[in-house]
Structure formats: structure tokens, C-alpha cells
Amino acid sequence: MGSISGSHLRNSEDLLRRLKGTSMRYKKMASYDVKSLFTQVPTDGALEAVWRVVINMDEEELPLPRGDFMKLVSMCVNFGSFTFEGEEFLQHSGLAMGSPLSAVAACLFMEVQEKDHYSHIIGRRAIWLRYVDDVLIIAPNRTDLDDVRSQLNRVNPQIQFTIEEEEEGKLPFLDTLLIKTTEGLMFRVYRKPTNRDDFIHYLSAHNERTKKGVVMGFFLRAYRICSEEFLEEEIEYIIAAFLKLGYPKGLILSLRRRAEEIIHTSRLREGNATTKTSYMALPNSEKVGDIIRMLRSTEVKAAVTSGTKIGDMIKSGTKMRGREDSVVYKIPCTSCDKAYYGETKRGLNTRIREHKADLRHHRLTNAMVVHVDDSGHLPQWNRAEILHEGMDKKVRKSIEAAYITTRPNINNKAGSFTWAKSSANIALRDWLSQRANQDAALYVRTPP
Numbered sequence: 001m002g003s004i005s006g007s008h009l010r011n012s013e014d015l016l017r018r019l020k021g022t023s024m025r026y027k028k029m030a031s032y033d034v035k036s037l038f039t040q041v042p043t044d045g046a047l048e049a050v051w052r053v054v055i056n057m058d059e060e061e062l063p064l065p066r067g068d069f070m071k072l073v074s075m076c077v078n079f080g081s082f083t084f085e086g087e088e089f090l091q092h093s094g095l096a097m098g099s100p101l102s103a104v105a106a107c108l109f110m111e112v113q114e115k116d117h118y119s120h121i122i123g124r125r126a127i128w129l130r131y132v133d134d135v136l137i138i139a140p141n142r143t144d145l146d147d148v149r150s151q152l153n154r155v156n157p158q159i160q161f162t163i164e165e166e167e168e169g170k171l172p173f174l175d176t177l178l179i180k181t182t183e184g185l186m187f188r189v190y191r192k193p194t195n196r197d198d199f200i201h202y203l204s205a206h207n208e209r210t211k212k213g214v215v216m217g218f219f220l221r222a223y224r225i226c227s228e229e230f231l232e233e234e235i236e237y238i239i240a241a242f243l244k245l246g247y248p249k250g251l252i253l254s255l256r257r258r259a260e261e262i263i264h265t266s267r268l269r270e271g272n273a274t275t276k277t278s279y280m281a282l283p284n285s286e287k288v289g290d291i292i293r294m295l296r297s298t299e300v301k302a303a304v305t306s307g308t309k310i311g312d313m314i315k316s317g318t319k320m321r322g323r324e325d326s327v328v329y330k331i332p333c334t335s336c337d338k339a340y341y342g343e344t345k346r347g348l349n350t351r352i353r354e355h356k357a358d359l360r361h362h363r364l365t366n367a368m369v370v371h372v373d374d375s376g377h378l379p380q381w382n383r384a385e386i387l388h389e390g391m392d393k394k395v396r397k398s399i400e401a402a403y404i405t406t407r408p409n410i411n412n413k414a415g416s417f418t419w420a421k422s423s424a425n426i427a428l429r430d431w432l433s434q435r436a437n438q439d440a441a442l443y444v445r446t447p448p
């Protein structure tokens, strides 16, 4: 192993896999860290890096013609507008903070730097592994790693590395502590000196699954990262930390067994081809555990999104003022049990006027007009009702889609959001109870 190509790391497990069996004789290690990478990457450099990938792709693989695709990427990369405390700001330099494109563009930019410049500086004798802006370098003992850093920093005045060298044969990198031994590298979980183990308390109102998930996460990480020599110590550390947070010992130990099983089966599977797992996001509710159990025998895994927090309810309560025109509504049919479900930000009455105009002008783009055409059934205007109000667009669209997925309707498409019927039902129940809570909150706030 050596040289810089294929330096990109996916996670700390990937790191461990790559370092397995690396001899550390006459070698030392350090980490280089780019100072605030995202804001320092020049936008034209990022665009060039994306272009170098896109130009080599089959046009079939792209969702759009190559030229249009790059035009869109360029627009996104150059769009640095953001709101802070109600004011609009424009970001002058670097990639937009918080844009999902930025991480990809920054990585590609770094790859170009590595290929074009850094590889000449690093040479073929060193190992260079990078996770976004963190680089691990392992080099022969005689290498002056600080001098290497100065050379790297001269390449591009905006991309400046800081250095952390090993201390007594130890170096923290990502969430792993690398330990140099005569037999090669050993690993254990790294915790920052400021770490205080203040995770979710067992008595907190989080869903049971979330709490179990946190504990599981720690055990899984221990099994994945720790070399045998350090595993027992880490497991004991985790048990003590969660006992202190009020978790029952029996629960902790059973989660530990479960984690062990998971690691065991995943290591068995490792030899075989890697299977891709798809996840389905489910809103939190009482029944969600049953659904997840049902899915266990299938290829689909489910993840639970966090439930409604008190803060969310208060926020949506206050947001509702002045947003009563943002609604999801239902217009039933006079002659069958179907209904039309829709959403708008301009209020139900405006929408009814528009529907009536569509009928008059026989506009077949409106599903309601099609139903009248096909069956002779008329909409029951006087029973049109608002189902939910005061949400933003994304929520409105997903609620509308949930109704269309689960209720008899005359809409001709499922809406802009695809639901599985089971999760749409759970989500609707959640929204309906949220609505009841908001009604109650407003009722309390209204002076008598």
C-alpha cells in the first residue's frame, strides 16, 4: 500500500479495514485537518472538480443532458443565500453551508488537489487516507511531517492544514484512537477529553426504541472499532455510563447480546457479496414496533423518525396565526363515497371558486372535472371541509398525499409524495392528534 489514490474513507470501519495488517515498523503517524474546508473551497475549483467527474460519465447515467446538469450544479454551488434571525444574508466565499451538494463538491475538490498536487508532495512511501477534511498520514520515521504540511499549504492559499502528531505512539483520528504496537496498529474508541457521557436519561420522554438505539449504537461501535485487547474495558465503560443514566441492567445486557449477534452475523456475511439494505422512515407511534417486527423477515429495514416534541407543538401553534389560508381540504362527491383531496396556501374558498371555474370551462387537467365527466357525479360544495391548517408547503403536500393513499378518492395521482399505505395511516393519526393538541392549545390561550 502507498500513494494517494483511493484515499477517500467512507467511515471509521473503512479506516480499520484499510489499516489492517499495516506494519508500523520505522513509521510514524499524524493527522492533517483542513481549517473550515467548506467555506474555503473556491466555487470555481469545486465546479471544475464536479465537471471532471461528469465529463467522464455516460450521459445515460445523468438525470439530465450533461450541459443542463452542469448548469444546475453551477447554480446550486453559486447560491449562497441564507436567513439568520429573520434577515437575508449572502455568503461571499466558499460552498454554501448546509447545502447537501457542498459535502460532495468539497470531497471532489479535495480529490482533484490530491491527484494534481498533493501526491507529488506525499510521494509513494506514505499512506494518506482522508475522511472529508481529516487526513491520516503514515510515513517513514525520517519524514518531517511538519515540513510536508508547509509544502501542502503552499499549493492553495485557501486550503490550510493543521497538524496533530502522534504522542507516545497514539493518535486520535475520527472516533478511533490508533495505537502503535510492534505487531502493527491497534484500535479503541476515542473520546474527547471534554466528553461527559450525558446521553438520553432512561426516564426522559423519548421513545423506548430511541433509547435502546443509543445504547446499541455504543455497543456496536465498540465491537466494530476495538481491538480485542481493549474490547472488555470499553464494554464495561458503556455499561457503567448507562447504569448511571438509570437504564436497567437487564436491558443493557440484553442489548449487548443483541449487538454481539449483529456483529457476528454481519462478519459472517462479509465474505459474501455486500447486500444493499433499503430503509423506510416511519413516524413514531405505539404501533411502530409491530410494523418493524413484521419487516424483520424482509429486505426492508425501518427507521423511526422522532415524534412530536412539545416544542414543535408550541411552534406550530404560534405559526398558525396568519397562516390559516394554508390548508389541506376535502370535497366529497354527492353520489359516491369518494372525495377530492387537495392542498393550497390560498384558502379553501378561493380554491372552491377555482374548482367551479374549472368545471365551467371543462378543464380536464382537474381530476374533479374528470370524475364529473366519467360518472356524472357532482361535487358536494356545501360539505367541503378543511382537514388541517397552518402548515408549511412540505407538510401540506405530504398530508394531502397521505389522504390520497389511504382514503377513497377521485384524485388522479398520488400527490407529490409517495407513501406506503401503512405508514400513511400512522402519519395521519399522528397529524390528527397533533391537530387536536393545537386546538386545545389555542383554546387555552384564548381569553374567556
Ligand SMILES: [Zn+2]
Pocket (backbone or CB within 6 Å): 333, 334, 335, 336, 337, 338, 371, 375, 377, 378
Ligand atoms: Zn362520485
